[in-house]
Amino acid sequence: MAFTIVSQGTFVQPATAINMTIPLPSGADYFVTTNVTQMPLAPATGVVIRGEWYGGGITAVNDGIRWKKTNSTNALLIDTFATATASNGFTYVTTQPQPEAAVVGTAITAANPAVVTMTNTYSEGDVVQLYGTTGMLQIAGMAFTISSVSGSGFTLLGLDASGFAAPATAVTARRISKMMPVEPRFLYVTGITKATQGVVTVSEKHNYVVGQKVEFTIPGSLGMVQLNNYYLPQNVPPVITAVTDYTFTINVNTTSFTTFAFPASTASPTAQLFATVTSAGQSAQFNPITNVQTGYNTQYVPYHSGNFIPFMYLPAGAQSPGGAANDRIVWQAYKMETGTINSPVPS
Amino acid sequence: MTFSTGITGIQNMAPELPLQASEDLLSTPMFNLIHSFGVDLHHAESYVGKTTRMSRFERLSTEGGQLDGSGIDPASEVPVRTDIDATMEIYAKSIVTNEQVVLWENSKTLTKFTALLGQWLREKEDLLMRDLFSSSVSYINATGGLNGDQPSNISLNDVNNIENILLGNDARSMLTSLEATLKFATGGVRDAFIALANTNLSSDLQKVQGVLLKSAYPTQEGIRPEEYCSISRFRFFVSSKAAKTPGISLRGNTVYTIPMYGLEAAAKIDQNNFTAKIGYRPDWVVSSVAQNSQLYAKFAIARAITNQNWISGLNVTTFQPS
Secondary structure, eight states, rough: OEEEEEEEEEEEEOOOOOOOEETTTTTTSEEEEEEEETSSSSSSSEEEEEEEEEETTTOOBBBOOOEETTSSSSSSEEEGGGGOTTOBBEEEOOOOOOOOOOOOESSSSSSSSEEEEEOOOOTTOOOEEOOOTOOOOOGGGGGOOOEEEETEEETTTTTOOTSSOOSSOOOEEEEESSSSSSEEEEEEEEEESSSSEEEEEESOOOOOOOEEEEEOOOOOGEEEEGGGTTTTTOOOOEEEEEEEEEEEEEOOOTTTTTTOOOOOOTTTTSSSOOOEEEEEEEOEEEEETEEEESSSTTEEEEEESSOOEEEEEOOOOOTTBBTTTTEEEEEEEEEEESSSTTTTTOO | OOOSSOOOHHHHTTTSSOOOOOSSSOOOOOOOOTTTTTTTEEEEOSSSSSEEEEEEEEEOOSSSSOOOOOOOOOOOOOEEEEEEEEEEEEEEEEEEEHHHHHHHHOOOOOHHHHHHHHHHHHHHHHHHHHHHHHHHOOOOOSSSSSSSEEEEEEOOOHHHHHHHHHHHTTTOOOGHHHHHHHHHHHHSSSSOOEEEEEGGHHHHHHHHHHHHHHGSSSSTTTTOOEEEETTTEEEEEEEEESSSSSTTTSSSOEEEEEEOOOTTSSEEEEETTTTOEEEEOOOOOOTSSEEEEEEEEEEEEEEEEEOGGEEEEEOOSSEEEE
């Protein structure tokens, strides 16, 4: 037998399709996806019903064989993902992903939330590192989760740029991994309210949880230095009391602190950047009177690897192997029984 | 030009075996293993789950406490415990060797491949610790350099800034422990914190004001080859595999991350009896016709930043763009 299935599985795309990563503990020599939602239909031209990837360097990065149907009929056509501009193909990842090739944009609005104008092929929830942000250099080098992604731009829900003096007139982005090699990781802080319990906004969707302790690093150029390496009166790091996608609340009264604000763009590169926050443990509490346990999360809080490597990266999209919204995808990873696909052991 | 002398030599009668192996193998390249320097080593027991918890009692408040003679007791204080958790993970590598490799081409492959796997064990462990430092620590962008980038190239002001942070947070330096004295010798700054840098930064390190290169240390005895220099209270160790991220500075240059820390800032947790396992599976186990044998190596590791107050560091670029 030439191939053995080493793992298989299925997933359903959410209402807004996202790129998928499939951990492959044994690696793979052949990988196939089947879109079982689209397969019995007669969808529009280019909609993928099956994708194939061959290892050993046979399939180029971001490519693969694409099985699709002709417009509104059941007739099959086969080509490659690289032949269609609206598609992305398979990428087999064997090391922690490095920043991808640079993509140049033309503007970032000084608004809340900030909106980037950039011709791109990114997907909802991707993380990009922005730099060369002319006119908005105070964020040059920061990473952001992007949303409301279209081919012409995306929104930075983690950045309120309405207080900035001017919009950016240029920007360059590199897509990076959503997960750092180790989690929980540090995050960029883009805002902190002055309140009885301060609310912290970060540039990326975070996985911090209630009960997690955090430590801030806030250079003087960003204002609220009272929170820099802040410890509560009893030498306890601040504790998170509530979370949303881009914010979390801490048990620190920031009312009398200096206002958090980005320095002017012209202060870069001499102004110290950035404000960051990182995990400092947790405080698990069990109240035997109320029988309530708070502050423990075995899935996220313990330090652990962020990405399982190697993995197969399946970009979302009707013309890509990851499928579109609500599509059910079945995937299978195969290995050569011995040898590899391009250098099999003679039989 | 060709000519004949009538003599049978190697020019007209080549050796039947045209090459031979030298008696010794050449060295296998190996990078500096620096990312476990100064981290605490803990051990995890078997049969009690894969999450290791390290706990610290935060110190008591020093406010108040005076007795006024009225007989009224001062308020008591509830100690607070901070828990640092880490998940144990197992990594493995194997080499499957066909009998024909040994039969026709190579000798002593078991010995040679075992050495390779041993090197992999230590290199992989080093990179895993590097990833912990690069992912889970807050770094400060250097701004004291003159290359016009954000972050800038490294400068004395930037190093001193990190020193202020560590001293202000009561971090302990390495050489306050006898064990560290033995590990890092006594040259350079005796009472030092540790800094880990990429070898690409070596020329920039040489230019930092007040740098003391290793060659100028008052004593050379016991100095590790990985050490490069001292700046302020930091002793810098370098590796070609130390953390860097290409193309993300203000100007799109490579950003290098330099963890700088004192004692008990980070931890490496070994699983008891699983620190380094190297094994052999004979050909009659691996292959139905007894043609392939297998060597494997595996180890378990968990890692954690145990005190964010005692670790900081710099993001820097190089003076010449890289």
